[in-house]
Amino acid sequence: MRNSTKRRFETAGWVLFIVSAVFYIWASWRAGDLLALTGSVFFFLACFVFLVPLHGHRVPDDEDQGED
DSSP states (O other), X not given: OOHHHHHHHHHHHHHHHHHHHHHHHHHHHHHTOHHHHHHHHHHHHHHXXXXXXXXXXXXXXXXXXXXX
């Protein structure tokens, strides 16, 4: 699989995690659960932390090692 395809799948996965975190934040806000809200916000922020290295260094497709 090409690096660009891998990167797209990884990014899509993290975007889904971010959407999930937003719904958890919303639900815990509505329920008034401060502990769940705090955990959800940290999870939301952690998703962005994991996205930084994913897009910080891009390897050109020419350097694809042919890993599956």
